[in-house]
Amino acid sequence: MKVSIITVVWNNKETIRDSIDSILSQTYQNIEYIIVDGGSNDGTVDVVKSYGDKIDKFISEADNGIYDALNKGIAISTGDIIGLLHSDDYYPNPNILSIVVEKFKNNDIDMIWGDIIYVNKKGESKRHYSGENINFNIGIMPPHPSVFIKKKCYEDFGYYNTDYRIAADYDLLFRFIKLNNLKCIYSNDIIVNMTPGGASNKNIFSSIKLNKEIYQIHKSHNRPISIFSLFKKIPRRISELIPQ
Numbered sequence: 001m002k003v004s005i006i007t008v009v010w011n012n013k014e015t016i017r018d019s020i021d022s023i024l025s026q027t028y029q030n031i032e033y034i035i036v037d038g039g040s041n042d043g044t045v046d047v048v049k050s051y052g053d054k055i056d057k058f059i060s061e062a063d064n065g066i067y068d069a070l071n072k073g074i075a076i077s078t079g080d081i082i083g084l085l086h087s088d089d090y091y092p093n094p095n096i097l098s099i100v101v102e103k104f105k106n107n108d109i110d111m112i113w114g115d116i117i118y119v120n121k122k123g124e125s126k127r128h129y130s131g132e133n134i135n136f137n138i139g140i141m142p143p144h145p146s147v148f149i150k151k152k153c154y155e156d157f158g159y160y161n162t163d164y165r166i167a168a169d170y171d172l173l174f175r176f177i178k179l180n181n182l183k184c185i186y187s188n189d190i191i192v193n194m195t196p197g198g199a200s201n202k203n204i205f206s207s208i209k210l211n212k213e214i215y216q217i218h219k220s221h222n223r224p225i226s227i228f229s230l231f232k233k234i235p236r237r238i239s240e241l242i243p244q
Helices: 016-024 044-049 066-076 096-106 151-157 168-179 204-220 227-231 234-239
Strands: 003-009 031-037 057-060 081-084 111-119 125-129 148-150 184-194
Touching (some): 081 151
16 A cells, blocks of 8 residues: 655754754655645745655645645645654654554554644654544544544545634544444554644633634534534543643
8 A cells, every 4th residue: 555645844944954854764665655844935946855755745835824835735635544744743664654554554544643643843742632532523533633534534625624724634534434424444653753732722712713713614514513522522622731
């Protein structure tokens, strides 16, 4: 099985090398690596080009945000399975893709996800985001960076909806899992080490916008959710900060 890994980046020369190296060090070899750059001007492009043909496909042009960039990467991918690794995240060990592919081979599934660890610049764990008990009824989806999906699912059920600026990943997973009942499993492996500061969790205003979009997503699919239900995930988020 070929695995396409897509990294989206914009002006992130400080950390993208860690992301790239963690992919190139994977023991699983049938990988297509795609980087989609949003027109960086800080030296990111030079870092990517320094890897030469180790990067299978490289796009550098203006885009309409992260989800538009992800859609570009998915469109040109040729793998059976698609995974996403953002430019400030990295795989915690060289066997991650081998583990993922083995799960696909041994199970009749369309999708798999696991856990992610939020780490600081020193690599120290600050939060464990488990994907074990997802619950769309209170706005809890699988940890998006840990998700691997067969490309056929995107072709059959659509890409990211760029009308959503911060929760298009929630919309996509909601459509795939809840509306189209894709076959999926959870793996209790730590799939990605993730640095804090993403668009959906960098501050309180981002969290408010995220939940507003989640509310709109449920409404648009005729699966309404109340604002009060979204508050129910707060204890879960607090518990993730407690050291395991």
